[in-house]
Amino acid sequence: MHDMTKGSNVSLTALSENVGSVIVGLGWSSPTGEGDADVSVLLLDAGGKVRSDADFCFYNNPMVADGSVQLLGKEPTADGSEDRISFDLTVVPADVERMVVAASRYEGAHFGELDDLKVTLADAVGESILRFVIEDAGPVSAIIFGELYRRGDEWKFRAVGQGYDTGLAGLATDFGVDIEDDEAEDAATVTAEEPAADPAAVTELEAAPPQAVLEAVPAPRPPVEQETAPRQRTVRPRTAKKKVTLPKAPAKSLAENESWKQARLFPVSALKSDRDREMRATSVLLSVMAQVPRFGRRITAPFGAPSGRMETFTEVSLPHGDTPRRPDGVIRVERAGKLWTALVETKTNGNALRSDQVQAYMDIAARRGYEAVITLSNDVALEGSPLVDVKIDRRRKHQVALWHLSWAEVAHQAQMLIRHEGVGNVARTWLLQDLLYYLQHDNSGCHGFQNMGSAWVPVRNGINDETLCQGDPRALEVVESWERLIRQVCLRLGGELGQKVLPAQRARRGTDPGARRARLADQLCLEGRLQAELRVEGAPGLLSVSADLRTAKLRTSVEIPAPEQGYPLTWAKRLIRRLAEAPADLHVETLVEGETGGPRGTLERLRPEPADLLPKDSGTRITGFRLSLFKGMGSGRGNAESGFIRSVDDAVHRFYTSVVVHLDGPVSGRAATKERVAVG
Numbered sequence: 134m135h136d137m138t139k140g141s142n143v144s145l146t147a148l149s150e151n152v153g154s155v156i157v158g159l160g161w162s163s164p165t166g167e168g169d170a171d172v173s174v175l176l177l178d179a180g181g182k183v184r185s186d187a188d189f190c191f192y193n194n195p196m197v198a199d200g201s202v203q204l205l206g207k208e209p210t211a212d213g214s215e216d217r218i219s220f221d222l223t224v225v226p227a228d229v230e231r232m233v234v235a236a237s238r239y240e241g242a243h244f245g246e247l248d249d250l251k252v253t254l255a256d257a258v259g260e261s262i263l264r265f266v267i268e269d270a271g272p273v274s275a276i277i278f279g280e281l282y283r284r285g286d287e288w289k290f291r292a293v294g295q296g297y298d299t300g301l302a303g304l305a306t307d308f309g310v311d312i313e314d315d316e317a318e319d320a321a322t323v324t325a326e327e328p329a330a331d332p333a334a335v336t337e338l339e340a341a342p343p344q345a346v347l348e349a350v351p352a353p354r355p356p357v358e359q360e361t362a363p364r365q366r367t368v369r370p371r372t373a374k375k376k377v378t379l380p381k382a383p384a385k386s387l388a389e390n391e392s393w394k395q396a397r398l399f400p401v402s403a404l405k406s407d408r409d410r411e412m413r414a415t416s417v418l419l420s421v422m423a424q425v426p427r428f429g430r431r432i433t434a435p436f437g438a439p440s441g442r443m444e445t446f447t448e449v450s451l452p453h454g455d456t457p458r459r460p461d462g463v464i465r466v467e468r469a470g471k472l473w474t475a476l477v478e479t480k481t482n483g484n485a486l487r488s489d490q491v492q493a494y495m496d497i498a499a500r501r502g503y504e505a506v507i508t509l510s511n512d513v514a515l516e517g518s519p520l521v522d523v524k525i526d527r528r529r530k531h532q533v534a535l536w537h538l539s540w541a542e543v544a545h546q547a548q549m550l551i552r553h554e555g556v557g558n559v560a561r562t563w564l565l566q567d568l569l570y571y572l573q574h575d576n577s578g579c580h581g582f583q584n585m586g587s588a589w590v591p592v593r594n595g596i597n598d599e600t601l602c603q604g605d606p607r608a609l610e611v612v613e614s615w616e617r618l619i620r621q622v623c624l625r626l627g628g629e630l631g632q633k634v635l636p637a638q639r640a641r642r643g644t645d646p647g648a649r650r651a652r653l654a655d656q657l658c659l660e661g662r663l664q665a666e667l668r669v670e671g672a673p674g675l676l677s678v679s680a681d682l683r684t685a686k687l688r689t690s691v692e693i694p695a696p697e698q699g700y701p702l703t704w705a706k707r708l709i710r711r712l713a714e715a716p717a718d719l720h721v722e723t724l725v726e727g728e729t730g731g732p733r734g735t736l737e738r739l740r741p742e743p744a745d746l747l748p749k750d751s752g753t754r755i756t757g758f759r760l761s762l763f764k765g766m767g768s769g770r771g772n773a774e775s776g777f778i779r780s781v782d783d784a785v786h787r788f789y790t791s792v793v794v795h796l797d798g799p800v801s802g803r804a805a806t807k808e809r810v811a812v813g
Contacts, residue, residue: 137265137292145222145288151257151532152288153471154221154437156205158255159236159278161247162213166637166666166675168247170236172216173301174202175308176229182309184228189310191301200430200440201225202232209620209636210516213249220281221439222288224468231282233293233308237275237301244270244296252278254290257437257504258534265292274300398564399571410481410578412447414571415461415509418543419445419477421568422464425561431546433464436475436505436536441468451476451497458493464507474503480510481540481578488521491535495523498533505534513539513582513617517646541581544572545624553631582621585614585777589770596661596682608654612663616650618778619665619678622785626669629786637666637675657682669789673796678785680766680777687780689788690761692724693796701755705743708758712736715792720761721746726754762788 135148145152159172173191178184187198196203201224205217218234225232234252238244250267265279273296280291297304302312388395399417404410422429423445430440446463462477476494480486486508494506514520514537523535547569550556556565572579588607595601601608619636627634638649657663661683667676672691679688696704705723712719721739723731723746731753732746739745748755764787767780 134261135263137263137290139265139267139292139294142289142291143263144284145254145256145262145290148262149256149260151260152262153223154219154257154439155281156255156259156435156437157218157220157234157279157281158215158253159218159234160210160213160215160249160251160253161244162249162638163247166213167668168213168242169633169668169670170216170238170244170247171301172204172218172234172236173305174204174218175233175235175305175310176202176225177231177233177308178228179230181231186310188229189305196430196440199224199226203430203434203440205435207633207635209623209638213638214635215253217435219434219437221468222281223471224439224441231280233277233280235275235277235301235304237297237304239274239300243272243274244276245272250276250278252292258532259437259536260532263290265294267294270294271296273298275304277304397570398567401571401574401576404576404578407482407484407578410576411461411479411484414481414540414577414579415477415479416447417568417571418509419447419462419464421564425550425556425564427556428547428550428561428565431550432538432543433466433475436507437534438464438466438473438475438504439468439471441466441473443467451501453493453497458497460494460497473505474498474501475505475507476503478506478508480508483511483578483584485512486510486521488523491521492523495525495533495535499526499531502531503533505536507536507538509538509540509543511540511579511581511583512537513541513620515613515616515646518613539581539621539624540572540579541621541624543579544569544581545628547572548628549631552628581624582614582617583778585618585770586610589614589777592657593682596657601658603655603658605654605658608657609650612650612654612657615663615665615680618781619667622678622782623667625782626667626785626789630669630789632670634667634669637668667785669793672793676785676789676793678781680781685766685768687764687766687784688761689784690759691788691793691796692757692759694757695724695755701747702744704755704758705746708746709736709740709743711795712760712792713795715760715795716762718762719792720759720763722759722761723748723755724757724759726756728753731755760792762792 135143137143145155159170161168161170163169171192173189175183176188176190176197183189187194190197190202190204192204201221203219205219207214207216216236220232244250247270250270252265252267253261254263255261267276267278270276275297277293277295277297279293281288282291283289297307299306306312386393386395399413401413404413422432423443426443429443430438433443434440443464443466445465447461448459449463450457450459460476461479464475464477466473476498478486478491478494491506491508498504498506508520510520512520520537525532525535547565551562551565551569556562571577588610592601592605592607592611595605595607616636623634623636661681663680663682665678667678669676674692674694677688677690677692679690681688693708708721712721715736717735717737719736720733721736722733725731725748731748734745746758762784764780764784766784767777769776770778
């Protein structure tokens with residue numbers, strides 16, 4: 134990997150032959166696990182300005198119109214998280230001279246509070262080819278990490294590391310983006326003749342089947358007699374994030390009773406074997422990817438696929454020695470006369486991927502000039518821990534990328550598009566809904582991570598009878614399974630909320646994933662607990678999950694910092710009022726400076742007497758409050774009703790929906806609106 138210094142530049146073709154498309158990653162870590170930032174890209178012309186506001190790519194405009202740049206979202210890493218951005222350099226418009234890659238913080242935070250600021254660039258086969266570490270970010274709220282720019286027929290990368298005190302709005306303005314400052318203006322395109330649509334109504338309409346939509350389309354209005362053209366309101370990027378509202382309850386069913394089942398495009402009743410499930414799941418997924426371009430693009434962009442016309446195939450026969458091979462599927466994308474091809478190998482129902490099978494597909498792809506092999510199963514890939522071991526011949530000029538996708542990730546992307554982002558077409562929304570219904574059905578075999586592994590029961594028994602020793606490899610297996618489970622819990626909760634939910638890592642600087650997991654395995658042997666923290670966008674603090682294997686109890690909790698102003702009794706009363714609809718068995722604990730714990734009690738006991746939360750010594754400083762729910766954890770290693778995986782998923786869901794939703798964020802809604810930048 135090529136390490137860069139501030140101000141240096143390098144030609145991409147000098148580092149790799151596979152740079153038609155690249156993935157740029159922006160990473161950082163936080164000592165508290167709470168630090169976060171938003172990435173953005175600006176496409177600039179020869180004059181150093183955007184051609185239009187559409188060249189400003191960020192969280193409310195995650196992909197430019199031609200598909201050459203797309204924000205792929207965050208991925209957890211060993212020491213924090215990484216935001217990834219896909220660049221298809223073969224289709225960047227000729228009048229775009231350079232593309233600036235930046236990130237911004239919000240709510241008064243600055244980059245000097247974060248560690249390990251870096252930008253990396255990977256080629257089309259996923260090989261990291263360059264890295265730039267920013268050592269001196271300082272108290273700035275926005276920073277340019279680097280830029281991709283043209284020199285003749287080739288692309289180069291420059292390490293910039295320039296900070297901005299004015300945040301994302303100031304950064305965008307400097308490059309010619311016209312920022313909308315009027316918070317009262319709607320963010321949608323509105324004309325004098327067309328009133329803005331009610332978001333709730335639009336969501337409800339998109340969720341309906343096509344025949345219901347046809348009935349809901351209003352009759353055309355009579356023509357206006359005046360000849361004057363309607364005024365078009367200019368749509369500009371705005372200083373507020375889009376509001377996401379969950380859809381209303383579906384319309385009442387016309388079925389006579391609950392035994393009537395709605396007809397489905399993708400039936401699951403005829404599935405009797407694992408082979409049937411694999412074939413059906415592959416065909417269902419690939420067909421929807423081809424028919425819903427935004428969904429297909431969302432799935433394939435992280436794998437280096439270009440934005441273009443997609444076709445998908447199943448049960449294709451390809452020559453391989455004496456016996457032809459039949460991959461479960463093939464994805465082909467055409468852009469500017471060039472083809473990108475990926476072979477797909479699918480597993481369902483907890484079946485493991487076979488190394489020899491994947492190796493054969495890698496060899497076939499290399500010989501035929503294909504770009505990737507994508508494995509798809511219920512398992513979740515971990516950083517630094519491949520699911521299958523394959524040999525890659527580095528002597529070959531053409532390299533093939535090996536990627537993994539979990540069924541949980543597929544369901545997450547479908548849910549995000551259906552419930553929160555939309556696909557711009559009612560029929561496509563209906564297709565996605567049927568896909569999601571299929572994936573979530575018990576008989577599909579596409580349920581995501583469902584088994585804690587063979588080490589789960591021996592480790593639990595060893596902890597209970599105190600025979601589990603540090604260094605036991607079974608403890609490391611359980612830690613890896615726990616990490617997979619937490620990543621899946623984040624996907625499911627994020628899909629329901631339409632918000633970013635990520636594991637919050639608290640690793641030492643420079644710690645590799647293997648060393649971090651080994652340390653957690655030793656901690657499991659000593660304390661008998663599995664712990665994790667989730668960072669939920671908009672929540673007042675990190676959501677903590679702890680599984681105590683000695684007591685068979687799950688604890689979900691969140692810590693709320695004390696306000697900077699006011700009186701402790703006022704804080705306590707306000708907190709209890711905000712929790713009026715929270716469960717009565719919620720534990721509330723006062724956090725005090727210099728002590729392990731303060732007054733505590735259940736919400737049921739504290740409601741009539743909020744003053745019981747105050748320390749007896751009036752001089753003791755209150756630093757915050759901890760809210761916790763406890764529940765028994767499942768004994769089985771699987772996802773059955775009594776299983777451990779189901780109990781963790783249910784515990785996190787219950788805690789968020791019954792407790793966290795009633796809490797204010799770290800700043801008031803008005804302050805948050807002024808701090809953050811969004812496109813309407």
